Amino acid sequence: MRKIYWVVLTIIPLFILLTITSCKEDEIIEPDVTYDPTPYAFDIPEWVAVNIGEISAPIDNPTTIAGVELGRALFYDERLSNDMTMSCGTCHKQANAFDDPRPFSQGTNGAFGNRNAMAIINLAWDGSFFWDGRQQSLEAQAHDPVTNPIEMANTWVEIENRLRDDAQYQDMFKRAFNTTVIDSILITKAIAQFERTLVSFDSPFDAYYYGGDATALTSDEISGMNLFFGDAKCFQCHSDPLFTDNAFRNNGLDLMPLDSGRAKFTGLDADYGKFKVTTLRNIANTAPYMHDSRFATLEQVVEHYSSGVIQESPNLDEHMIDFGSGLNLTATEKMQLVAFLQTLSDNDFLTNQQYADPE
């Protein structure tokens, strides 16, 4: 009799309690949306594909409408940083062609890095990222700032926990990746998809050069363009249509580079002082200039190529050798070159609502 009493009093209620709690944990609330792999339609002029090929993406991360929408939300989500004050968009601002107008970006803990942030423009055609090229895909790149102690200073476990409880994200992950399991791999895939949509080929230069609109540039701008593609030799490294050859080169800034540049990643003496040749598209909007932000204006940059090239700089690029100590441009030529660089700004890219914070 006593035994049965015990069973009724302790084991049965315990059993009931256990089933209730385990039910709760196992309960999967499937979002009321379905997987949607509709490809994202890139709006890219025909001459781009003719010159540099179609956009490519990794086979395991095709660009879809749902993926891009998710990536955009994540790019601007401050929950990615430890104290929830900083998103990718804090340092990569659309009005600055997704660059940072501050010489050096500041992380959530107040510390400054020692390199200028980089613009995010037409990176779908690129295969190595950062000033030293230490990451080989946009997916891999996006991992770094999140855990970098002088940037977002967070952990992936913390982010996954924060986003997992968000019903809106559950819907978005389901639509983009057919799963509600939110992890760092899918977060960085979605961000990379959004970044691939950041294409810019609609500047006054494009209207003139590729679009055949003879009125798109002024005569000074045209003279500057002729210098750029001619005597000033800029195109040798900043080649169109991307205005970069995506290589790593030394353009003769220093006798003793303080930042070892690409050698920091490869460890090779032959890479000491080499940095990524950056695109010049939207360059008027991405000041300050160079990896260490040493130049505040385009006039100062042009002056470097005109009179400041250091031939003794280690591993100076072969294209810089016939620059001598500079091109000795006249005041008019310098003005025209700067005027031309300003025609590479693409107003639609800088203001397109599809790239803005969805809030």
Ligand code: HEC
């Ligand atoms: C605290 C400011 C800061 C934040 C936040 C930040 N970045 Fe950056 N980003 C930088 C800096 C600085 C560099 C260059 C660093 C280097 O070369 O060592 C950079 C470089 C990049 C590049 C390389 C571009 C190229 O041409 O090679 C990409 C892409 C990029 N960031 C994307 C992101 C994404 C995506 C996020 C969010 C997950 C993010 N960044 C968050 C400052 C920041």
Ligand code: HEC
């Ligand atoms: C030998 C290849 C080479 C040539 C030729 C060259 N550049 Fe550059 N340029 C680079 C590299 C490499 C960088 C980045 C250097 C760094 O930050 O250390 C750069 C950076 C720049 C920047 C700053 C980009 C930024 O995002 O901060 C501008 C503007 C620029 N170049 C304009 C020009 C102009 C104008 C000419 C012609 C007068 C020219 N370049 C010729 C290789 C070259």
